[in-house]
Structures are given as structure tokens and as C-alpha cells.
Amino acid sequence: MTTSITREQIVHAADDLFYRRGFEHTSFTDIARAVEISKGNIYYHFKTMAEVLRAVIEARLQSKRDMLRRWEAEEPTARGRIERYIDIVTVNGPDIERYGCPVGTLTTELAKLAHPCRDEAVEILTLFRTWLRDQFVRLGQADDADELAMRVLSASQGIATLSNAYQDRAFVQREVADLRAWLRTLETVAHE
Amino acid sequence: MTTSITREQIVHAADDLFYRRGFEHTSFTDIARAVEISKGNIYYHFKTMAEVLRAVIEARLQSKRDMLRRWEAEEPTARGRIERYIDIVTVNGPDIERYGCPVGTLTTELAKLAHPCRDEAVEILTLFRTWLRDQFVRLGQADDADELAMRVLSASQGIATLSNAYQDRAFVQREVADLRAWLRTLETVAHE
DNA sequence: GACAGTCTAGGACGTCCGTCCTAGACTTCG
DNA sequence: CGAAGTCTAGGACGGACGTCCTAGACTGTC
Numbered sequence: 001m002t003t004s005i006t007r008e009q010i011v012h013a014a015d016d017l018f019y020r021r022g023f024e025h026t027s028f029t030d031i032a033r034a035v036e037i038s039k040g041n042i043y044y045h046f047k048t049m050a051e052v053l054r055a056v057i058e059a060r061l062q063s064k065r066d067m068l069r070r071w072e073a074e075e076p077t078a079r080g081r082i083e084r085y086i087d088i089v090t091v092n093g094p095d096i097e098r099y100g101c102p103v104g105t106l107t108t109e110l111a112k113l114a115h116p117c118r119d120e121a122v123e124i125l126t127l128f129r130t131w132l133r134d135q136f137v138r139l140g141q142a143d144d145a146d147e148l149a150m151r152v153l154s155a156s157q158g159i160a161t162l163s164n165a166y167q168d169r170a171f172v173q174r175e176v177a178d179l180r181a182w183l184r185t186l187e188t189v190a191h192e
Numbered sequence: 193m194t195t196s197i198t199r200e201q202i203v204h205a206a207d208d209l210f211y212r213r214g215f216e217h218t219s220f221t222d223i224a225r226a227v228e229i230s231k232g233n234i235y236y237h238f239k240t241m242a243e244v245l246r247a248v249i250e251a252r253l254q255s256k257r258d259m260l261r262r263w264e265a266e267e268p269t270a271r272g273r274i275e276r277y278i279d280i281v282t283v284n285g286p287d288i289e290r291y292g293c294p295v296g297t298l299t300t301e302l303a304k305l306a307h308p309c310r311d312e313a314v315e316i317l318t319l320f321r322t323w324l325r326d327q328f329v330r331l332g333q334a335d336d337a338d339e340l341a342m343r344v345l346s347a348s349q350g351i352a353t354l355s356n357a358y359q360d361r362a363f364v365q366r367e368v369a370d371l372r373a374w375l376r377t378l379e380t381v382a383h384e
Numbered sequence: 385g386a387c388a389g390t391c392t393a394g395g396a397c398g399t400c401c402g403t404c405c406t407a408g409a410c411t412t413c414g
Numbered sequence: 415c416g417a418a419g420t421c422t423a424g425g426a427c428g429g430a431c432g433t434c435c436t437a438g439a440c441t442g443t444c
Contacts, residue, residue, distance in 0.1 A: 006391080022304040024216050027431065038393045040434085045391095049432070100300050104353050108292050108300065111356055112214040122357050150354060150363055158350030162342060165299050165314050171342055198421080220402065230423045232404085237421095241402070 007045045007055075009035045015056045019095075019102045023053060023109055050117060057120045060102070064124060068131050078138040079183060085132060085152065086179050089159050089172055097167045101160035103128075129153060139187060148186070155179055199237045199247075201227045207248045211287075211294045215245060215301055242309060249312045252294070256316060260323050270330040271379060277324060277344065278371050281351050281364055289359045293352035295320075321345055331379060340378070347371055 013034035017026040028049065032039045046052045075081045089096060099105070103124050110118040132149035141148055159175045162168070205226035209218040220241065224231045238244045267273045281288060291297070295316050302310040324341035333340055351367045354360070 004391085020304065022216070022301065024214070025305060028433085029431080038395095039432090040394065040436095041392050043432095043434070047433085099304060104357075105300055105304070107357050108297055108353065109214065112212065112291060112297070113217060125354075125357055147363075147366065151367075154347070154350035154354050154367065156350070157353040158346035158348070161296050161300065161349040161353065162317075162346050164303055165296075165317055168342075171339075174339065175343075175346060196421085219400080221400080230425095231402090232406095232424065233422050235402090235404070239403085 004045065006035070006037065006041065009037075010042055010045055010052065011055045011059050014052050015059060018053070018056055018106065020099050023106065023115075024113065050115075053115075053117050054120065057106075057117060057124065060124055061127060064127055068127070078135040079187060082132065082135050082139075082152065082183060083180060085128065086156070086176055086183070089156055089163065090176055093163070093169065093172060096160050096163050098164070100164040101157060104157045104160060125153065141186060152179070196237065198227070198229065198233065201229075202234055202237055202244065203247045203251050206244050207251060210245070210248055210298065212291050215298065215307075216305065242307075245307075245309050246312065249298075249309060249316065252316055253319060256319055260319075270327040271375060274324065274327050274331075274344065274375060275372060277320065278348070278368055278375070281348055281355065282368055285355070285361065285364060288352050288355050290356070292356040293349060296349045296352060317345065333378060344371070 010031060014026065014031050017030055017034060021030075028039050028042055031052070032042055035042075042052075046055065071081050071084045075084055103121075107118065107121045107125060110121050129146070129149050132152055133145040136142075136145040136148045155175070159172055163172050202223060206218065206223050209222055209226060213222075220231050220234055223244070224234055227234075234244075238247065263273050263276045267276055295313075299310065299313045299317060302313050321338075321341050324344055325337045328334075328337040328340045347367070351364055355364050
């Protein structure tokens, strides 16, 4: 794996533009301008736009894996870790209000385009899904772990979509609080 | 308001294409081919692509208003009406699996594009929001009506997003059942 | 200093886009 | 019949796109 600085800058700029403006609305020229290099330079590192996208997805996967590992180091309890995930919508609130969830919006866009990289984009969602599932197992919910993980994913996606539509912080706060309360309810039941 | 047949066909085809392929991925040529007319013909009815989009949003608003009115005629109870909304994700299951929620995906896409019509697209969501709010008021939940409406909207958007990502019918069924159960809980509380 | 390998700039290419123009066909009605 | 208004086809236009090519600058090694 090459670790050219230019290559990394391209991926970083593309990542940002795909998120803020959407994959389809981002051109080679846009990326070149963001990195302040020539279009031909990008072509040296990536033969096609799909290759750039693949590299961006790979980078996102890696960054999310690192984040989850960090959370596991910082949060001793499974509940604390799940709460970390739930809190994303408030921690990244301003970005989500403007551009939506980076994971959800990309997979939705690629689905409509029937893009070859669609499944790779879904992998990012699956990364969170399996991680959340593990946490629920540790919470003593082995039987329903995947169902509960999907519930959390689903709730987050819904909150992100409406946050993006209405920019209503009170709504996000309320939903996050309710999700946390629901999580505590689960734990109580498990201890019985 | 003109009611030209050609105009209506253009709006209908554009509506379909915007949903299935996305607004940005749909060109004048695509629409012309779908209706089997010339590109210049479209221009006679709509001066710009934004005008087509505006007409599509207007048509969707009208069609949703009609749908809600139909529901009110068919369902005598507020709970039945809300359940009708919740059931959308199963009734339109196949489409949502492939293309996502028509309302959510459009508003998200227009938000990224910072498109002038973004607010008009959000209006469709608001139509459901206020309608749901009214139903919750009738359910005896006047104090929390808007919060509950947002909860239902949020849940639906989340389910639609994950249904689109994983094409998992069992997940959708389960979430719908849980939402219905939650709704009954609300009613019981209200009657106490 | 010569050379090979790596990286970069700049622009050519064919294609498709949104928009706009023009010429003509069709309808309506005096 | 003929004139006015409505609708349609087809293509011109300037620009932006993804892709690709070429020439040269840079770096390290002998």
C-alpha cells in the first residue's frame, strides 16, 4: 500500500466533498482545486472516479475502526460504549444538520446510482452493526443482540435525517435522552 | 394552472426518475426519452430544471394530501390513521428497499446541493408531521403531539434507510410491529 | 554528471449537459 | 380560407465532465 502524501490529500479532500456535496456532485476538478494540484496529478494516483470512491470508503472504514477501538479503551462498560454511539448525533450535530449522516447518505446515494461500490459503502454500516451487536451481547442480551443493534442504527439514521431536515437541536437532544433511557431499561431487565 | 397532458406526463416521468435515480442523476434527455418527446418540447413547458423539480414537489404534495384525506375517510380512529402511516414502509416495501423513502432521500439530496427548492421538499415532510400531530391530539396526547409526530417520522426514516441498505423484510416487519405496540401503550396511558 | 524511476502540470479528446432558438405542424375560430 | 395561438421537433451553443496523453521536473543512485 502506497502512502504518498498527495494520495492521502486527494482521499481526504474527496472524503470531505463526497460528504458535503454528495458523490455525484463532486468532480475531478473540484478535488484538484481542493488539494491545489492538477487534474492530471489525480489521474496518476487514481485511474477512475470509482477508484477514488473505493479509497474514500476504505479510509472511512479504517477511521471508524480506530474510533471504535478508542471507545473500547475509554469506556469500561458496554452501556457506556453504546451511549458513545448514540451521542454521535449530538457530538457531530452541526455537520449532521447540514449534510446528514455520512454513512447513511452515501449508501442511499450509491443505491440510487446502482453503483458498484454500494456494497462496500454498506460495509461501514455493518461495521457499526456488528460492533453494537457485540456490546449488546456483553450487556447480557445475546439473544436479541442483532435486533437491538439494528434498533440503535435505525434510530440514529432517523434522527440524523430529521435533524438534517429541520435543524432542531431540541428534537435531537430529546431523542438521544429517550434512547439512553431505553438502554437503561434493557439493562434493568437483564439483571432481573 | 395549465393542465396540458404533455406537461403532466413530464412531471410524472420526472417524479419517477427523481425517485429511482436521484434528482442530480436525471437529465432533460432522460425525461424526454421516458415521455417519448423531444427535449425542446420540455423546454416549452418548463424553462429550467428547477421548474420541473418545483412542479414535481407540488405534485407530490398534492398526491400526499389526497392520500391523507383518503385515510381519514377510511379509518375512523386516530390510531388506525397513524397505523396507516406506519404501514407505509411495508406497503411500499419493495420500492423502499431499492430506492429508499421518496421524501427523505429527496430532502437529503437537495440539502447537500444547497438547492433553492430544498425548503419546498421539506414541506412534504412537514405535511406528514402536522397531520400526525393532529392525530395524536385526537388520541388525547395534545401536550406531546408534535414530539410524538416527530418520533413516528424519525422511526420511519430510520427503518427506510436500513431497509434500503440491507433489504431485510424481517427487520421492517419487526420494527413496524414494535411501533404499533408502542402506539397502543400510548393510548392505554391516555385512558388512565 | 548521467540515468532511471517517480511525480506533476497542463491541456487535448470526445461526450453529454442545460439552455435556447427556429421552423413548422396542428387547432381554433372569425 | 386564413390568421392567430398553441404545441412540437430537432438541433445549435457554450461549458463542464471523465479520461487520457505528453513533456518535463524532481529525487536518489552509481
